[in-house]
Amino acid sequence: MFGLCFSLGYGLTQRLTRMGAPGAASGTVPSFSAQDSPGTRVGELQKRFGAEGQSLLGDLDHLAEQRSQDRQRQEEESRKATQEQRNQERQDAAQREADRVRLEALNHGPDPAASTPEPILLPPQGAAPSQAPDPAATTAPGAAANPP
16 A cells, blocks of 8 residues: 555656656756855865964874873872871861760769868968967868867
């Protein structure tokens, strides 16, 4: 069915073009004249900008060397960044440990088993410096004033 429709369409199109085209009786098809493509030609651009005789090929060895240097520089920068990150992490860990130790010391307070020294009391201002201080005045404030 498809083949029949295709051949019928082709035959009709061919017949219509031959009937309406000038020179259809002779069987020649009119040709189009060749025209220049639009735009500026490469030769004209070279003359205009003075790029005569220059090669368009690049130095591949130089490009490969630049790429390897760029790659080495990037690797070095990444190594430095990694090292700095590790150093920062170590410093942070040391700071956290120091903070933890200080916090534990503050939370536990002074050791109750440690003895505190008794305060030294000075003689009253009106007493002469040659007099010995009263032994009752040198006792701790919480101690009993009269011995048993």
